[in-house]
Amino acid sequence: MPTVSMTVNGKPVSAEVEPRTLLVQFLREHLRLTGTHVGCDTSQCGACVVHVDGVAMKSCTTFAWQVEGCHVTTIEGLAKDGKLHPMQEAFREHHGLQCGFCTPGMIMAAVEMVYRKGHDLDEKTIREELDGNLCRCTGYHNIVKAIHAGARAMRDSAGA
């Protein structure tokens, strides 16, 4: 079995895995990072979104070997030094989650949305950008509010 090596949440990891091992399986089963979820088998739901070198990726549609040598960030690696990421705070503050199953993917997608689209996100942009993420619980209303607020808070915390 081939060896894959990458940096996950700042820590170098390497393991022997079957070539068909998906990144999400590698994270969940080998590293026991179960915050990244699997909600579908057709790359539709976004519950599995992680960052690979700062870019949002669906880890259910990526083989572990494809991210060889990359920096992977999962939901577990978003809070720094015991302090929640502003987007995590925003989801809690604006009740952007109910069952929590879509939440890790939503938050990871939202953070990257801010990387690409900036801190002033209007409702239309947020809704369009969420096209790859499904939530069955919230009706999106509060997710949109949370992302709007979280995006601004990311600027404030970056400036601080």
Add this chain to the structure above:
Amino acid sequence: MTGTGIGAAVRRKEDLRFITGRGHYTDDISRPGQAYACFLRSPHAHARIRSIDTSAAANLPGVLAVLTGAELQADKIGNLICGWMIHSKDGSPMKMAPHPALAVGKVCYVGDPVAVVVAETLPQAKDAAEKIVVDYEVLPAVADPAKAKEGPQIHEVAPRNTIYEWALGDKAATDAAFASARHVTRLDIVNNRLAPNALEPRAAIGEYDAGSDSFTLWNTTQNPHVARLVISAFVGLAPEHKLRVIAPDVGGGFGSKIFIYPEEVVALWASKRVGRPVKWTCDRSEAFLADAHGRDHVTHAEMAFDDKGKIVGLRVHTIANLGAYMSTFSSSIPTYLYATLLSGQYAIPHIYCEVDAVYTNTVPVDAYRGAGRPEATFVVERLVEVGARELGIDPPELRRRNFIKSFPHQTPVIMTYDAGDYEASLRKALEIADYKNFPKRKRESARRGKLRGIGFSTYIEACGIAPSQAVGSLGAGVGLWESAEVRVNPTGSVEVLTGSHSHGQGHETTFAQLVSDRLGIPIENVSVIHGDTDKVQFGMGTYGSRSGAVGMSAIAKALDKVEAKAKKVASHLLEAAEGDIEFKDGKFIVSGTDKSATWADVALHAYIAHKFSGQELEPGLKEGAFYDPTNFTFPAGCHICEVEVDPDTGEVTIVGWTAVDDFGVVINPMIVEGQVHGGIAQGVGQALLEHAVYNSDGQLVTGSLMDYAMPRAGNLPSYKVDMTVTRCPSNPLGVKGCGEAGAIAAPAAVINAVTDAVGVEDIPMPATPQAVWSAIRSRAQPRQAA
């Protein structure tokens, strides 16, 4: 009210673990030595099984067992059951066909589990499942409920595939009302079949412990105790005290995780057979085949009006598809959760409803968010809207004329509405939606070439399910009370054990709010424990918007007992008569003095027991309660949907949504609004996007998220959500329940709006661009011809 008490928008206690990726959903759990299960499912909708050859599969590396219905029977594993008896009009009992967890002799729907492979790894299990050879004799199938009675017979027990032919109401009186009516509105309605699609797929881990001869099941369930009861009492896998069911974090349910499914039974059974924990996690595409679907009614409905626009009668005939087998509560959904709500918010003197439940070669159909009540609301609210148009009366005005105005109100279909103010929610909604300026907006849309429409839905639902005696007399196999235990620790912190289960509803927060409010202690000092049959003695679980009205009422009752006991302790501590002790703001005070003791003092003294003798008082501070409601609760409200339709493409855009709901007393408005948002989204999904489609051979055409359109952020608007409050008189907290309202109200509001925009009487759900475009064309043709 304290900052964290009843009525406060407290941020959720459970969120920290979810936003940091530290929740524990079933698939996140790994047991030492666990093996993996993969099910082989029927590719045919209806077939006899001539033979199954498992030898090639069994010989593959890593395979621990390949099991079929034959082994299930050899081990005397019982069938799955439907727990609600319905009798037909002629008095005969419903025709419940045997439902083995793995097919025995024949398969009845695509996805029917035929065999299971247990292997060291999941890929090995999947590979081996492909090597099982099943020789099928394919039989003709039927999937359409309207054709079921003429279709090939699926089960020996059910001629013409008829499970029951049930009726409610007074036929003769209703017919008489129709005979003397001035106007009758008629509609043929298909309530489209839906796949629930909670985002977390179902999963189960079964584990057998040979040392204690006992089982543990981790399962994505909304009601772990009911699962345990059914698996021990009917399936017979283990006696109840030897089976522990744990429902950890559950990623949404919407009804689909109430039921006892084949897979969890098989995972448990297989764990004993192979002597290893066995894990099964559903794929999404597998979930489309295997999770109970919702709705699927074919209805003809008629509403009779007098010359003043008063409704004088309602007549409904519904064919309800229950799928290939009767799921856990399926029989009750199109009967007592449907026909009993057909009076809506209106004083209708005569109602008669017939429901024929049928088997088809499709996955079982059971409760899905709203369960029967969305179907009832859709019938009533479509008829009222179309009736208003036919009579030339403003739709809100027609509703107003027919509203029930005094309470309690006995409907002709069992229910006694206890409280409400339908006029108030309608008035507020019209104001927020700015109804009076709708014509202006319509003209403005027309200038941009768009058709604008507005639609109303003044819905009612029966929640807080339910008084046990009442449901028992209607055929329920269980009582529908709830239990709670309040454990006060020596340091004064509190654990609440509840039989309710939270899978997104935020019970860890709202239930703690109740305790904080009542005992005057910080909300941080309260933990809510649920979802484990070893911890919570018994409970009926969460569905039917019952956890506030029933689950929290049980906690309130236990808190009463805790307070009474604590007062006794305080009387010893403060050396005062028990009757002189007052409990206020978290303090025990001797009336008329400045002598007092804190909550923590009293909690400690309850346990150290130095101030009273064992003869006088038992040590400790822990009380339990069972709460059985005295009535259903009746949340109601008004939803208004405004749409724009593009006449060239048929595309519908929701441009405004107003919801004014009356949920009684609200514990946490933030959480309640979130429930409304989510409900509306699912209702809009049903109205515009979602449809679980079987073709005439019984193949599921919409078998993945590529084919089944789930609402995405871009399909939905932001909602204006507001409330009116009439207290529920039947429970101590005055709460009614909010979990299903949106899903119940929304479909009718959407279709009323779309048909208003297009100017036709009806458009079938889902109103896809194609359906709307066709409706526009069908409307245009007669005009051109004229």
